[in-house]
Amino acid sequence: MSRLQRRRVLLALAAPALAVVVAFVVTSLILVVARDPVGQVWATLLTPPRPRLVVAILNGAIVYYVSAVAVAIGFRMNLFNIGVDGQYRVAAFAAAVVAGQAWLPGPLNVALGLVVAMLAGGLWAGIAGLLRIYRGVSEVISTIMLNAIATFLVAYLLRKAAVDGGGSNVVSTRPLPDASRVPGLPLVPGVSREVYGLVFLAVLVGLVYWFVLSRTRFGFDLRATGASESAAVASGVDVRRMVVTSMILSGMTAGLVGMPLLFGQDYAYGSTFQPGLGFAGIAIALLGRNHPVGIAFAALLWAYLDQQSNALQITAGVSDKLVGVIQGVIVLSVVIAYELVRRGGVALEQRRVASLLDASSGRPAEGAPA
Amino acid sequence: MRPAGRQRGACVIVGTRGASGRHASDESPAVELRGITKRFPGVVANRDVELTVRRGTVHAVVGENGAGKSTLMKILYGVQAPDEGTIAVDGTVRQLGSPSDAIAAGIGMVFQHFQLADNLTVLENVVLGAERRHGIGEAARTAIRELSAAYGLGVDPDALVATLGVGARQRVEILKVLFRGARIVILDEPTAVLVPQEVDELFDNLRGLKAEGLTVLFISHKLDEVLRVADAITVIRRGTTVAEVHPKEVSARELAELMVGSELPSPSTEESTVTDTPLLTVVDTSLDDPSGGRRLLEGIDLTVHAGEVVGIAGVEGNGQAELVEVVMGMREPTSGRILLGEQDVSSWPVRALREAGIGYVPEDRHRHGLLLEAPLWENVVLGHQTDPLYRTGPGGTLVDAAAARRETEQVVAQYDVRTPSIDVTAGSLSGGNQQKLILGREMRRSPRVLVAAHPTRGVDVGAQAAIWDHIKAARRAGLGVLLVSADLEELVGLSDTIRVILRGRLTGDFDPDTVTKEQLGAAMTGAAR
Structure with missing residues (x-):
């Protein structure tokens, strides 16, 4: 049994490792073809980051982590929620507007903001869930459309909710009161930048995700539906309700993506609020195999590459867009590597079980493929 | 010619030589499979399959679902590679690594589920993927007209596929295969989707193909149809060819016996444990076909008492699967009531039914039974x-x-x-x-009631006996069992009552102690009318 589990862990680690190695090789080839200094590029990317950058990496990873968990909730159910990007922007805007009113004092206002964000994100994603079960619209299509709608809706509403920016071009909601700002944590010594106080929120999201999926009956039903919808139906799972519920849960989690930024850095939702976090979340969830710990490592790797890219232009004279290429290649290779490792693992286990049993007794069964 | 693989059971085994008098006997067969074996991990899907198909004949391959017919045809069409054995086409041994190889060798396959684009015309569907043969314009249209006329298919190249009926769509599929130059046409369960008149038309078409010297491989488990159209019949059971018979010298009953086998240990019935406590009652239940065809279930009445095994016999596709889905709450019946004990559970969801004590052994364990x-x-x-x-x-x-x-x-x-x-x-x-x-x-x-669909399908003999024993033991303890099976041995051995389902209706009611397989076979194929 322990041997079996060891093998499973090894297989689980083999795929991401393989993908990163392939990405390394492919990127090197691209550099060689483009006549860029291969050695210099890797030397720059692999230089240990300075403390100031370490904080930036951690902060980036915190936001990525929440986004990737939101995507992973859908993945576990065989739903592809591409709409995390729209959901977190709608949610962050709603939370910023409500929290900006300062109806409640200090920390309560923060809690209210989080609740509003989750409601807004859940509602926005729920639309896709309802469309899917009542009208058979693929959630891939509807969430992409909802992303576009979110962009324009938020831009439109932002005009209405905007306060005078004092002559600047930046349009933003009313800033949070000072008492509702979540102070950062001085985790890295020697720098003034601090890690988002809402890092605990990301940890909590990860813990809840792990617990609900692996320990609860709801999580069992969700995983069963993702593994085989037909078997789940026969076992008594109401798949339609499951689709809506998991879509809403994914959206509620997506709603939290912007919260560390809102309460720890920007203190308002404006036209400069960080975009694109939802799409990065898809890649990170894939790389992290939808596993709460795997996603954490994937988020750190993503944020690390993001931050290290800044130095490329200066030290190696190579565009920082190269990091986007590396990230893209990692995702492509990871998808292929997982499928290869998965198939290999399945065949390996089938053969091993068959041979163990053959050795103990009798011939294999006959008939159609099992 | 070598007789087919392993012969079991008492039956006429004849060669097909002379069955088609059109061709000289020294001509090499259109298809010759020798010793084909295909293993999947833990299971042998095909073992030592021997199949010889003479040119210009309609050759039927019959066997139960799960007997290995489809794997064999996938091997012949290049979808899967055999682990052992050889495939010879027109006397030449071939390696068929992909369907393209098979098409190049002159083998074409018409799948059970049509692969046509509704919003395209017949011409567009036919040339799609085969543009190199005759282009996509007038030359292709002419080629289609000629093929259609030569084989009596009556296909209009400019008709929109969406406007065609099922029979016409099937002819388009056949035309697609011929257009790609096939001389050997495999038809997988072609009559499953057709109404009787369409079946007659199809058989006329097949005779037309044969008259032009083409070879047809016809896969089916509908025995009366096979007997009508085939020149030779190969029976597959448990992954291997067990007999090759001539349709004129065998009856539907004998074929059915060959298909289900008679050498299995008979699950002898013991003294009856049937009580008069009804556990599961289906009252006048019907189910409409959502796509508008004949009703899938029509006025089903049936009662399972405590300690009773009610067996549902029938040829696949006559409503067994739908009956099970309705009882299990996976489909809501159009009309009628289902009672569990005294309680009306007609509209209960699956979970509530399971909580109320219905156990379920699904027909397809991979899709419905397991993760x-x-x-x-x-x-x-x-x-x-x-x-x-x-x-x-x-x-x-x-x-x-x-x-x-x-x-x-x-x-x-x-x-x-x-x-x-x-x-x-x-x-x-x-x-x-x-x-x-x-x-x-x-x-x-x-459970109070067990709904078991084909509980020993694709299962080795040892496991089969064990499963039978468990069901019998539970019956003694008062379990009511609704047993759907295509294995007559199993039905006769386990059931206290056998009902026969044909075209969505329960037609017969038999006592397993006195019924003969011939009677069941006749009721299943509708020959008893």
Whole structure:
């Protein structure tokens, strides 16, 4: 049994490792073809980051982590929620507007903001869930459309909710009161930048995700539906309700993506609020195999590459867009590597079980493929 | 010619030489399979298959679902490679690595589920992917007209596929295959989707193909149809060819016996344990076809008493699957009532029915019974997520993994599931062991009623006997069983009452102690009318 589990862990680690190695090789080839200094590029990317950058990496990873968990909730159910990007922007805007009113004092206002964000994100994603079960619209299509709608809706509403920016071009909601700002944590010594106080929120999201999926009956039903919808139906799972519920849960989690930024850095939702976090979340969830710990490592790797890219232009004279290429290649290779490792693992286990049993007794069964 | 593989059962075995008088006997056969064996992990799908198809004949391959027909045809069409054995086409041994290889060798396949684009014309559908043969314009249109005329297919190249009926669509599929130069046409269960008149038309078309010297391989389990159209019949059972017979010298009953086999240990019935307590009652239940065809179920009346096994016999596709889905709550009947004990459960969802004590052994264990990539212990919980045994924590919202593992150890030990551990995935077990796991997880929850669809299909003989024993033991303890099966041996051996389902209606009512297989076979094919 322990041997079996060891093998499973090894297989689980083999795929991401393989993908990163392939990405390394492919990127090197691209550099060689483009006549860029291969050695210099890797030397720059692999230089240990300075403390100031370490904080930036951690902060980036915190936001990525929440986004990737939101995507992973859908993945576990065989739903592809591409709409995390729209959901977190709608949610962050709603939370910023409500929290900006300062109806409640200090920390309560923060809690209210989080609740509003989750409601807004859940509602926005729920639309896709309802469309899917009542009208058979693929959630891939509807969430992409909802992303576009979110962009324009938020831009439109932002005009209405905007306060005078004092002559600047930046349009933003009313800033949070000072008492509702979540102070950062001085985790890295020697720098003034601090890690988002809402890092605990990301940890909590990860813990809840792990617990609900692996320990609860709801999580069992969700995983069963993702593994085989037909078997789940026969076992008594109401798949339609499951689709809506998991879509809403994914959206509620997506709603939290912007919260560390809102309460720890920007203190308002404006036209400069960080975009694109939802799409990065898809890649990170894939790389992290939808596993709460795997996603954490994937988020750190993503944020690390993001931050290290800044130095490329200066030290190696190579565009920082190269990091986007590396990230893209990692995702492509990871998808292929997982499928290869998965198939290999399945065949390996089938053969091993068959041979163990053959050795103990009798011939294999006959008939159609099992 | 060598007689087919292993011959079991008493039946006329004849060669087909002379069956088609059109061709000289020294001509090499259109298709010759020798010693084809295909293994999947833990299972042998095909073993020592021998098949010789003479040119210019309609050759039928018959066998139950799961007997290995489809794997064999996939091998012949290059979708899967055999582990052993050779394939010769027109006397030349070929390696068919892909369907393109098969097409190049002159083999074409018409699948059971049509592969046509509704919004394109016949011409567009036919040339799609074969543009190189005659282009996409007038030359292709002419070629289609010529083929259609030559084989009497009556296909208009400019008709929109969406406007065509099922029979016409099938002719388009056949034309597609001919357009690609096929001389050997495989038809997989071609009559499954047709109404009787369309079947007659299809058979006329097949005779037309034969008259032009083409070879047709016809896969089916509808015996009366096979006897009508085939020049030679090969029977497959449990993965291997068991006999090759001549349609003129064999009856439907003899064929049915060959298909289901008669050498299996007969599950002898014991004294009756039937009580007069009705457990499951289906009252005048009907189910409409959502796509608007003939009703899938029509006025079904049936009662399962405590301690009784009610067997449903029938040829695949006559409404058995729908009956099971309606009883299990996976489909809502159009009309009628279903009672569990005294309670009307017609509109209950699956979960409520399972909680109320209906155990379920599904027909397709891979699609409906198991999570193949999940460990055994999770599969034992599947279907019983809400059972108190597996619930723990506040409000029973958590899964008690420890209890599930203990229960799985019990299932494995008690039901003789051969596995090295309860942590291996369900997909790595052989079919028989998967089935024993499913039966064990259902039976150990002490159901009141067990709905078992083909419980021993694709299962080795040992596991089959074990499954029969478990069902009989539970029946003695007062379980009511609704048993759907295509295996007459199983039906006769286990059932207290046998009902026959034909075209969505329950037609016959037989006592297994006195019924003969001939009578059942006749009722199943509708020959008893």
